[in-house]
Amino acid sequence: MLAVNDVFAVYDGAITALEQVSLSIGPGSLVALLGPNGAGKTTLLKAIVGMLPFERGEVTAGDILFEGASVRGCHPAVVSRRGIALVQDGRQCFRELSIAENLRAASLVSRQGAADRFEMVLHYFPFLKEMLDRPAGVLSGGQLQMLVIGMAIMSKPKLLMLDEPSLGLSPVMVQSVFDVVERLHREAGLTVIVAEQTVPRLLKLATDVYVVSRGRIVMHAPPSEMTEERLQRIYLN
């Protein structure tokens, strides 16, 4: 479904953030993309959806194929229409607009079937039903994380990518977020990539683990071979 082939990326024409990164993700996978601070996880996700040019970044070599066709150099709106959604870290939404308005705005990428997807979002996040007319800004961090995942679903993705969804959340809320991610993968059939530094729960769900360090993929293994001690050793190096 997604093939990243020998990708190099730089910021400001000089700072190398990705070096010869390759990964291959089949439909129905749930991939954990792990790595310490500054490893290149966010850069890789932004490279896939075409967002690097907005940060004076650029893919300088290699190719990124989605369903067999290159998305390298495509505008994020095009990549989104092709079926890749990125839930960025930072939980961006329109905080003054209502929750319903945020979900509708997110469906502009793909209006066909938007009413069904709205129902699907409320099915996975039932607490939103009671709050549809309230401003998104009233939501807690965990609720906001759920809303931005809901907004990604409104764009009708085949591949859903989440950048550090657990950031700053309580353990109970992290559990709830990952429960929903697991259901979206299992029930709704989404292929999923989750970037995190380390979340034991993610290692239990993942079908594949890639570890990034200093801009390179340093390990690709099934989750059964990825212990927390092994990760710590990679991170400390």
Ligand SMILES: Nc1ncnc2c1ncn2[C@@H]1O[C@H](COP(=O)(O)OP(=O)(O)OP(=O)(O)O)[C@@H](O)[C@H]1O
């Ligand atoms: N907009 C930018 N301009 C210049 N350099 C950047 C920019 N964004 C990231 N970098 C650099 O690229 C490298 C990779 O950063 P990236 O944000 O991709 O790492 P990360 O794995 O997502 O880290 P974290 O876990 O802290 O989110 C780092 O050295 C970082 O300083």
Ligand SMILES: [Mg+2]
């Ligand atoms: Mg990051």
